[in-house]
Amino acid sequence: MNAVPEALPRTAGELRAAGYTPRPIAREIHDNLLAALREGREAWPGIVGFSRTVLPQLERALLAGHDVVLLGERGQGKTRLLRTLAGLLDEWTPVIEGAELGEHPLQPITPASIRRAAELGDDLPVAWRHRSERYTEKLATPDTSVGDLIGDVDPVKVAEGRSLGDPETIHFGLVPRAHRGIVALNELPDLAERIQVALLNVMEERDIQVRGYTLRLPLDVLLVATANPEDYTNRGRIITPLKDRFGAEIRTHYPLDVAAEVAVVRQEAELVAEVGEPLLEVLARFVRNLRESTVIDQRSGVSARFAVAAAETVAAAALRRSALTGERPAVARPVDLDAVPAVLRGKVEFEPGEEGREVEHLVHLLRRAVAETARERFAGLDLRPLSDAVADGHLVATGERVPGSEVLAALPELPVLHEVAQRAGVSADEPAGRIAAAVELALESLFLARRLAKDTDDTTTVYGE
Template structure:
């Protein structure tokens, strides 16, 4: 049998026979990493599966195994996740409806990362060209270096892919690309064009290569085809011009599209996940009705409903440059999350615009930067945020006012008020556990020693790498206030248990724990942060024990 006949026999047997492998995921052979050439694919009778089958099959497997299908998506287990799962099991394209900072895009990305199987594509192709999607006779012609006879004007693989197969034959290199690499993101802006979505006849290619106007070589792929066999996320869909929205209709209805007068049908095998703000979605009518209808599942998202969820999201999303040199006490993360939630729910804040979870994330990053600026860098200690650092979050807190004039001064005053209330609430939560007789002892100590100095610049205990220490550092001052020191130590012990619980829950959800795990090198900085919590709480007990004047706490006037 000639080489040409052997090749033809291999292709026909591969296309018509059952797979010779066991799947570990939909469309993924158990030894897929060893399959590196087109010949390897044909020998095992490889059969690819659609995106819809991949999403459904992988979701079913995860649900059976009791796994969370979207690691890193927090606070949605009771409503949003079940709704998304229903949509995927039903084979629907999805519209996620929610305000800014509700993890809509992150959820779409998590679906692609966790529910799409790896697929085999010809190395060097832009449009994720799977060779087994080529019709049988076309494949034989390419491997035999014969002319491809096209009976239907339909795109299967790019001309570049065909040229590679024609040149390298069965040794054509195959790469297995992940779902993450088949996730394409578009932010809807006025300058997005129809050509950006569906591709275009490229005049430059025509001029450089001398190809014919309607040759496949003159086509440049748009986002729909670049996301082929994957997920296309269209952020803020209502912003997309209605004329451009029309280009998505046939993909959602029939799984196909054309571009202009180009006489070729494209089937991208793509799932569309779009996002929209409730204002645009419900009032403006900016999503054209046919498209609104074809996005079969509409899922409402929301902000974290508990402080605990907001805390975990904050820890997960915060970008910390020098994480080995940072420790975030759970009570500081709770304070930041509490400020965001109180601002979000405030009667004078614009609820239509919302207050993003990014306010918590950016504020936590700001607190770390402030701790580094004022202490960590100069004193050679870990960056551990304190209550006295809170003022810095003004530059990272973004919201609009509704019931009063939306000026910088009014926003600053409102945020100051919110911060004061949250500091009071958090600190009282710890001070309420201190026994009355301990309070009485602390009162006597302040009557004798007058005041306790607090400052961003004061070290916690002087145990830093540069050895700086003075009589005014926190631990030295505590030596003059034995009852206060005991209260700080007792509270710190309780806080460490809270810290462990936070780290355990974070670990269970796949959230980083490095910046919230207690270490032995805190050099008094944790003690200083706890001390400020106790001092602040003593201001708010009834009757108040302490007053605060500038940078010192002293006995309140009775």
């Protein structure tokens, strides 16, 4: 966050003279989104795979000024998408300095601020709030109370001598404190139904009720939420009046193609070693196979975080080998994929009856992903010279203690190896580890096509006839 610009007005009088008239939050987002669309600016940084599906729907909802609920399985980027909404707010907005809520200096709403504005007039001090401070997020856990969201009577203020009917005895909750901002409720169905009722007035009448009396506060908030469709449609955990008050219900989805899945992994994963594009494609196809498998509980979904964690695991395996062998740089190879099923089997839910076979299913789907990736990468390429060389006694050993140079040294000089590397996006003058990763992918594809044998022990894999 940058420092507040010195040229901005510091009193209500200066603000009025500069033409800063109050603008509703929905109108502010409407204007800024419309400007971004007209100028061709990126309104949704970091959002991958939604450009033709989710984003047009969301943009229409925001231009209409609607509160929004995003429906989707876990790991589809719902929260990430909501957080980008803050970028559609003005960078700086004026608020009454010292006020409990973020009230506009020319439009106070609480009794205390109205009184201060009347007493100070044009000398009412103005502070400036950055747009990042106007986005409020709450995980809707079952123990969330009305006091957390809306507010409650503050016993300290009552003890100071105020009566219970005095509006100034209220300690405001999260929603009023987000006045002139965005409130995001994650996993909305997890809110108890009696707590959901407390949001009804906020969303429609824009006032709040605390302990039996009503405060007519013209709250100005954009309410957005996320929900799992299973909870939302089948268990009915969002009460009907609340569903009715959301102007837009938008379904999210997992990446629709391999390229989008790879882009998500590239963007989100913190890789401690090089993981080439072919291996990322393997992991992307692996995740897509999981989402289509009948042995996986598709109601819980297979999160995009699974692919990210898988890529990070493969990179970690490569870094470990680099430390053991001294090879530099650390480059992931297909042998590192063996670490994925055992480490990540707890991140997916299996159908009943599959107990004890989880790793077996994961290994099968991972091998299928390797075969699909190799088939696409090496389409039209004759790998017979490579299989013949191995059959003639050039056995290739690989594993967690085998550097890439040894993998390449086990094979004779073959023109097909240069073509394999080229298909994998590697040139002949690159480090041995990168070339070895491409060669291993070709060897594994020959094994999966039953044109080579493979023997594996705890640390070493040998390709042979």
